[in-house]
Amino acid sequence: MRFSTTVILALSLAPVVALAQVRKPDLSGVWEPDGLQSMHTAASALLLHPEAAKGPDPDANCTLSGVPRLDLGPQPFKILQSPDEVVILYQAFTTFRQVFTDGRPLPEDPQPSWLGYSVGKWDGDTLVVDTVGFNDTTWLDNAGTPHSESLHVTERFHRRDKEHLDIQITIDDPKTFKHPFTVTQQASLAPSLELTEFICLENKK
Amino acid sequence: MKKLPGASVLLVALAPLHAQWLNYPTKGAPRTKDGKPDMSAPTPRTKDGKPDITGIWLANGLKYLINIAADLKPDEVPFQPWAAALYKERRENLGRDDPNNLCLPSGTPEKDAVTSPFKILQFPGEMLILYESRTIYRQVFTDGRTMPKDFQPSWQGFSTGHWDGDDFVVETAGLNGKIWMDTNGHPLSEAARVTERYRRRDFGHMDIQITIDDPKAYTKPWTITENPHLLADTELMEYVCEENNKDALHIVGK
Numbered sequence: 001m002r003f004s005t006t007v008i009l010a011l012s013l014a015p016v017v018a019l020a021q022v023r024k025p026d027l028s029g030v031w032e033p034d035g036l037q038s039m040h041t042a043a044s045a046l047l048l049h050p051e052a053a054k055g056p057d058p059d060a061n062c063t064l065s066g067v068p069r070l071d072l073g074p075q076p077f078k079i080l081q082s083p084d085e086v087v088i089l090y091q092a093f094t095t096f097r098q099v100f101t102d103g104r105p106l107p108e109d110p111q112p113s114w115l116g117y118s119v120g121k122w123d124g125d126t127l128v129v130d131t132v133g134f135n136d137t138t139w140l141d142n143a144g145t146p147h148s149e150s151l152h153v154t155e156r157f158h159r160r161d162k163e164h165l166d167i168q169i170t171i172d173d174p175k176t177f178k179h180p181f182t183v184t185q186q187a188s189l190a191p192s193l194e195l196t197e198f199i200c201l202e203n204k205k
Numbered sequence: 206m207k208k209l210p211g212a213s214v215l216l217v218a219l220a221p222l223h224a225q226w227l228n229y230p231t232k233g234a235p236r237t238k239d240g241k242p243d244m245s246a247p248t249p250r251t252k253d254g255k256p257d258i259t260g261i262w263l264a265n266g267l268k269y270l271i272n273i274a275a276d277l278k279p280d281e282v283p284f285q286p287w288a289a290a291l292y293k294e295r296r297e298n299l300g301r302d303d304p305n306n307l308c309l310p311s312g313t314p315e316k317d318a319v320t321s322p323f324k325i326l327q328f329p330g331e332m333l334i335l336y337e338s339r340t341i342y343r344q345v346f347t348d349g350r351t352m353p354k355d356f357q358p359s360w361q362g363f364s365t366g367h368w369d370g371d372d373f374v375v376e377t378a379g380l381n382g383k384i385w386m387d388t389n390g391h392p393l394s395e396a397a398r399v400t401e402r403y404r405r406r407d408f409g410h411m412d413i414q415i416t417i418d419d420p421k422a423y424t425k426p427w428t429i430t431e432n433p434h435l436l437a438d439t440e441l442m443e444y445v446c447e448e449n450n451k452d453a454l455h456i457v458g459k
Binding site for chain 1: 226229232307308309310326327328331333335340341342344353357359360361440441442443445447448
C-alpha cells in the first residue's frame with residue numbers, strides 16, 4: 001500500500017519536475033565581463049574599521065584570488081551547467097568553482113578557503129548562488145576591499161537576454177561592514193572566445 | 206529485510222555533514238549490504254549507452270607519479286640520446302629543477318598520476334576534468350573542434366575527445382615542452398602528442414592507457430596503463446600550492 005502511494009506520488013510529481021528542469025535558463029557559455037568592476041564606492045562608507053591598514057595584494061602571490069573578485073573582471077569566465085551542479089571556469093588562475101544545485105545545504109563548519117563553498121538554487125529565472133567558508137586573506141575586488149571569515153556572498157546570475165548576463169552580488173559581512181550592500185556586474189556572451197591557460201606564476205613579476 | 210535498502214538510504218541521508226562535504230553521499234552509487242559503495246558493480250552507462258566516466262578518481266599510490274614507466278624495463282623507454290642524457294641528469298641531481306618544486310602545474314599526462322583526486326564531469330560538447338591539485342581544470346572538447354592555429358603551447362595542451370567503443374579517447378597536443386611526466390623527470394617535448402584512453406572497468410575502477418608519441422624525445426611511441434579508483438561519497442577540496450610553498454628555497458638537489 002505504501003509502495004503504491006509512493007508510485008502515485010512520484011508519477012504525479014514527475015511532469016512538474018520535468019517541466020521545471022526544462023524551463024531553467026541555460027547560463028552556459030563563455031562570458032566576458034563588461035570592464036573591471038570595483039566595490040570601493042559601495043563599500044568604503046560602510047567599513048566598520050576604515051583605518052585598518054591594507055596589506056599587499058594577495059593575488060601577487062599567485063594564490064587563487066577570491067570571490068567575488070573573480071567575477072569582477074577583466075578576464076573571461078565560462079559557465080557549464082548540469083542538473084546537479086553549475087561549474088564556473090575562470091580564465092584567471094585557470095581555476096574553477098563548483099556550485100552544487102543538488103539541494104545539499106552549505107557546510108556548517110567549513111575549512112576556510114580562497115573560493116569558499118557554494119550552493120545554488122533557482123529563483124524564477126535567476127540562479128542564486130550562496131557562498132561561505134572564506135579565509136580572510138582575499139580581497140573582494142582589485143581596490144583591496146577587505147572582509148572577514150564571516151563573509152557570505154550571494155550572487156544572482158540572470159541571463160537578461162541571449163547575449164547579456166547580469167550578476168547581482170550582495171556582500172554580507174557583519175564583522176567588516178555596517179550592513180550588507182550590493183553591486184552588479186555585467187557580462188557579455190563571447191561565442192568566438194575560448195578560455196586560455198593562465199598560469200599566474202609564469203607571469204609573476 | 207525488504208525494508209533494509211530504504212533504511213540505509215535514510216541513514217545515509219541523515220549522516221552529519223562535515224566541512225567540504227567530505228562525506229556527502231554520491232548520488233546513485235550502487236551499495237553493498239553494509240551501505241558502502243559497491244566498487245565492483247557494473248560500469249554505469251549514460252542514456253546513450255556509453256560508459257559514464259564521471260566521478261571523482263584517485264591514482265593508486267605514488268607509483269606512476271614517481272616513474273610513469275614503472276611497469277617497463279629501463280631499456281624499454283625509447284629515449285632519443287639527448288632525452289636519455291637529460292633524464293640521467295635529472296635523476297642524478299635529485300629532481301632539482303622539477304617545475305612542481307616552484308608550484309608550476311603538473312602537465313598532461315602527469316596529472317593522471319598525481320596523488321590528489323580529480324573529478325570528471327560531462328557536459329554537451331565537452332568532458333571537463335577538475336583537479337584538486339592546484340585547483341585547476343582541463344577541458345576536453347567533444348564538439349568536433351580542432352586545435353586553433355594560433356594555440357599558445359601550454360602545460361595541459363589542447364585536448365579533444367571521442368568514443369571508440371567503450372573507451373573515451375583523449376588526444377592532446379599543444380604542450381609547452383617544459384613538462385616532466387613524473388618526478389623522476391621523463392621529459393616531454395613540444396612535439397608530443399599524448400593519447401589517453403579512459404576505460405571504466407566497473408563502478409569503482411578505471412584504466413587510463415597512455416600513449417606518448419613524441420618523436421623529438423623518443424624514437425617511437427610507447428604506452429603505459431594507470432589504474433585510478435573511484436572515490437565515492439566525497440568532494441574535491443581546495444589545494445593552493447602557492448599558499449604554503451616552504452620547499453622551493455630548500456630544494457638544492459645535487
